Amino acid sequence: MLHFLNVCSLICAVCGSKILGVSLTPSYSHQVVFQPLWKELSLRGHQVTTITAYPLKDPKLVNLTEIDLSVAQLSNQNIKKLVGVSQTNFIYEIYHMYTLMANVLDQQLEHPPVKQLIEDERAKFDLVIVEYLWSTPLAFATRFNCPYIGIISLDGTNTIYRKIGNPTHSSLYPDNLLPFGDKLSLFQRVISFIYEFGYDVYLEGVLQEMEQKVVHKHFGGHYPSIAEMARNMSMLFVDADPIFHHNRPLVPGVVQIGSGSHIAAAKPLPKELSMLDNATNGFIYFSLGSNIKSEFLSLPTIKMILEVFAELPYTVLWKFGEDIPNKPGNVIVSKWFPQRDVLGHPNIKLFITQGGMQSMDEAIYFRVPMVGIPIFFDQPHNIKKMVNRGFGLELDRNNLEKNSFKTTILEVINNPRYRNTLTELADLAQDQPMTGLERAVWWSEYVIRHKGAKHLRSPLLDLPWYQYLFLDVIAVLLLGLLAVLWFLVFTFRLLIKLIKWKIPTVSNEKKSS
Structure with a gap:
């Protein structure tokens, strides 16, 4: 009580x-x-x-x-x-x-x-x-x-x-x-x-x-x-x-x-995206996050990306701040998408991301494999860890080329090992x-x-840096070693002197005899 x-x-x-x-x-x-x-x-x-x-x-x-x-x-x-x-x-x-x-x-x-x-x-x-x-x-x-x-x-x-x-x-x-x-x-x-x-x-x-x-x-x-x-x-x-x-x-x-414990369960997509419910081939989501905007990319890069998307058998959602003239029919652009709900949709195949921690957290939570195009700060680090763990691939934003861009996308989508690895790791992370x-x-x-x-x-x-690095301990050990060496050298020299003193004494005794 x-x-x-x-x-x-x-x-x-x-x-x-x-x-x-x-x-x-x-x-x-x-x-x-x-x-x-x-x-x-x-x-x-x-x-x-x-x-x-x-x-x-x-x-x-x-x-x-x-x-x-x-x-x-x-x-x-x-x-x-x-x-x-x-x-x-x-x-x-x-x-x-x-x-x-x-x-x-x-x-x-x-x-x-x-x-x-x-x-x-x-x-x-x-x-x-x-x-x-x-x-x-x-x-x-x-x-x-x-x-x-x-x-x-x-x-x-x-x-x-x-x-x-x-x-x-x-x-x-x-x-x-x-x-x-x-x-x-x-x-x-x-x-x-x-x-x-x-x-x-x-x-x-x-x-x-x-x-x-x-x-x-x-x-x-x-x-x-x-x-x-x-x-x-x-x-x-x-x-x-x-x-x-x-x-x-x-x-x-x-x-x-x-x-990902801060992530809420995915909700149904808004009506304007309801066509994704019937996307039999699945869809790709492409976003560079809340700070970096896709419109910052160069015009040749944007043109190349659109050419690749036009050749893919998937619907593509691209977070883009303005409309894109002459975009392919399978590409949907918008200033904003409900990202959590998009990543939580059962028909999503791939997330193309800049590698921000929160975007990756959400993709991991919903077991969506990724292609990373890092820009700055922790993003290159995050994407390289993703590649090391085997649930996505990286592309260099400074050397984006049509063939490698398309090949990388298809590799991550069609090879089940990326999604399987991510699912296994996410299950471990959430078992707490x-x-x-x-x-x-x-x-x-x-x-x-x-x-x-x-x-x-x-x-x-509360520990001084020199103690953390064992510098004082090393100094004591070195001084102790030097003291032992000095003692050995001193003893050795003393023995040499005694021997030298003894040898002449013995020689003199023999001569006198």
């Missing part, structure tokens, strides 16, 4: 908590992972306030208050620049993206409802859940002096893992911003090591300085450094799982919420005692109940 009362008191203590969710990336695909969490926490009786560029706007969620940041977006011009930069090198690509986002974050924090919340002295929260692709939003937890959880709509970068004290290894777990996948050659391992070292020594400081300026501007110059705020994070939720992502050791403060959403809710309430999770803090955060 006493145990029951204790459990009841814990439940009551957590019910009705005030939670602030901060998800500032102006990209719909990034927000779809977070939206089910905001919804579920509000349905469990918590008072949830979110700052987001993509609010749910569901009047039935009476416990959910949303601050709409759709006023601050990345323009098509900026995205085109990123696409262009991605053809130079990935270091400059990262720097350019952070520069753009620093400006977007600055605009978002200038938004009157956000400024009003920051300046409201009566506002209090029991927990802050903050999207941790960027460090600036960590300041909200400092502002409200409460525990905070980081959440990411993809797997964590190695830099993010190190910030929460999770071990990393540049060869075993290459950073997901490197275009290498997870099976590295010797040359790639060298590049991975240099990248990790250079990022930590130089690039991380440059990027943090940009965000620190935004923090000081909007929250105050007295706020702690971004690095210090990151070290005090209670937990980190990552949209990953051990089947499709790195099977890596994780400290208790890192919780994987992947395997709790869904990712259930884990995220449980651990969120755990942090509220215990007012943080310092007891789960990784000891690596």
Whole structure:
């Protein structure tokens, strides 16, 4: 009975908590992972306030208050620049993206409802859940002096893992911003090591300085450094799982919420797509995601793609921002398709994708094999992992050629091994005692109940870098070895001297005799 009362008191203590969710990336695909969490926490009786560029706007969620940041977006011009930069090198690509986002974050924090919340002295929260692709939003937890959880709509970068004290290894777990996948050659391992070292020594400081300026501007110059705020994070939720992502050791403060648990079951397609129900040969879905638009492709490339589609015996849905004159009769274009419902349709044969994590999550969930045409950031990494695991093939967007494009599409559709491999892996990924959403809710309430999770803090955060690298141990062993060698040399020299002293003495005695 006493145990029951204790459990009841814990439940009551957590019910009705005030939670602030901060998800500032102006990209719909990034927000779809977070939206089910905001919804579920509000349905469990918590008072949830979110700052987001993509609010749910569901009047039935009476416990959910949303601050709409759709006023601050990345323009098509900026995205085109990123696409262009991605053809130079990935270091400059990262720097350019952070520069753009620093400006977007600055605009978002200038938004009157956000400024009003920051300046409201009566506002209090029991927990802050903050999207941790960027460090600036960590300041909200400092502002409200409460525990905070980081959440990411993809797997964590190695830099993010190190910030929460999770071990990393540049060869075993290459950073997901490197275009290498997870099976590295010797040359790639060298590049991975240099990248990790250079990022930590130089690039991380440059990027943090940009965000620190935004923090000081909007929250105050007295706020702690971004690095210090990151070290005090209670937990980190990552949209990953051990089947499709790195099977890596994780400290208790890192919780994987992947395997597509945020994905709802497919609904019937709208009337304008009802013809797909009777597509006896099946259909192909082609989309480059919510940020990259197919109309960014060059005109010769678009013409070549249409020629290939015209030769295929399949209906093709192509997410394209404008109508295409003289397109083949089997091609349907639209600015928007209900992607989950399209991927969940029984007649779909193939998904041609740029390799964004959320698009791949949905395709994996519905067991749809893929052809990947990666553009930037984690997309090359994701697509190469897909190829390594055997449920899709990759094409180079800079060398798209008609014959290889058509051959690759037909290979993935007609060879059952791609779909069979994907089905086997997806079954493994989803065979878990709790869904990712259930884990995220449980651990969120755990942090509220215990007012943080310092007891789960990784000891690596308190270990100096030279101790982590065993430099002090190596120094002691080397000194010990040097001491032994010195003793042996000293002893040997002493013996030599004694022998030399003894030999003349004996010689003199013989002469005197």
